[in-house]
Amino acid sequence: MEIYELKNKITELLAAARVIVQKFGHTKKFAKHPVAFVIKQHENFNDMKLVRFLRRDRLGRMLGYGRDLNETTFSKARDRMEPEIMEELNNWIVEDRMKGKQLKLMSQDSTDVFAYSRKDAEAKWGHRTPSRKEQLMQGGGTEKELFFGYKLHAVVDVETEIPIAVKIIPANTNDKKLFPCLYNFVKESFQIQFMAKFLADAQYHSSKIRSALRNDNLVPVIPFSGNQWRKTEHPTDPDYGKRWAVEHVFSRLKEMFGMAKNRFIGLKKVRIHVYSCLLANLLEYAM
Numbered sequence: 001m002e003i004y005e006l007k008n009k010i011t012e013l014l015a016a017a018r019v020i021v022q023k024f025g026h027t028k029k030f031a032k033h034p035v036a037f038v039i040k041q042h043e044n045f046n047d048m049k050l051v052r053f054l055r056r057d058r059l060g061r062m063l064g065y066g067r068d069l070n071e072t073t074f075s076k077a078r079d080r081m082e083p084e085i086m087e088e089l090n091n092w093i094v095e096d097r098m099k100g101k102q103l104k105l106m107s108q109d110s111t112d113v114f115a116y117s118r119k120d121a122e123a124k125w126g127h128r129t130p131s132r133k134e135q136l137m138q139g140g141g142t143e144k145e146l147f148f149g150y151k152l153h154a155v156v157d158v159e160t161e162i163p164i165a166v167k168i169i170p171a172n173t174n175d176k177k178l179f180p181c182l183y184n185f186v187k188e189s190f191q192i193q194f195m196a197k198f199l200a201d202a203q204y205h206s207s208k209i210r211s212a213l214r215n216d217n218l219v220p221v222i223p224f225s226g227n228q229w230r231k232t233e234h235p236t237d238p239d240y241g242k243r244w245a246v247e248h249v250f251s252r253l254k255e256m257f258g259m260a261k262n263r264f265i266g267l268k269k270v271r272i273h274v275y276s277c278l279l280a281n282l283l284e285y286a287m
Helices: 003-023 028-042 047-056 058-063 071-080 083-097 132-137 175-189 207-215 240-255 267-285
Strands: 102-114 124-128 145-157 162-170 191-199 219-221
Touching (some): 003 083, 028 047, 028 058, 028 083, 083 162, 102 124, 102 175, 145 175, 175 191, 240 267
Parallel strands (some): 191 219
Antiparallel strands (some): 102 145
8 A cells, every 4th residue: 555545544653652652751743753663664765765755745744854854863763762662552553453353363473583783782593484485495494594683473363464462582582482471461452252262383382381271261273393203293273274374474574564674783773673564564454
């Protein structure tokens, strides 16, 4: 969808941002910056192109930018901005769109966000599984590989493909360790249908995870991870294949909204970048 067709949605985003930024001690005028970062990712701009666009376009005037706008405006805004502003803005939109809906199918997974520089002190070495597109290009290899950077962990509502719980952390944390905080957020924030299904791959094979889900009357649809004595046993549940919904979201974030083009150093700025991509995805598909 063209950015001009999203004017009403951008106005709604700006109104929410004005409320949120004040909670962090900023003025209402500061709200234009998080919205600009969302536009940047929606259009796949770099900062220079974003400046040129907002200086000449009516959207820039609507947000409150003037002729003095330059690249340093956005670098200074990132320095001043708490990533929690972007997090709250993302959660506000997600919870509003999911209001009154019962979750029937959820899928959890993680994806890589490569560090921009090996000098990034907060980035860590972790493991990633090549995407299906990469597997096809490499001739079908699915073996894990090391990478340096961060990970986006997400639980996605399968029916709407909306990420309903997310966490961005250095890459060295095991995926299943993120289950408790994401799952607890989902329980606290959304309505879950009785015997809803929780879909995940073998990375989330754990008796603790299965017990937590069953205790809440959810159905874990997770493979039993194999070892040297037995192969991985994939679930026979017909909905298991729908766990790819989370992969569809990751693919859009990387290929359409520029998440793979991380140009920032440090967890704070990487979080702002990833949340900007998540919000661009919501702007296009959920608002």
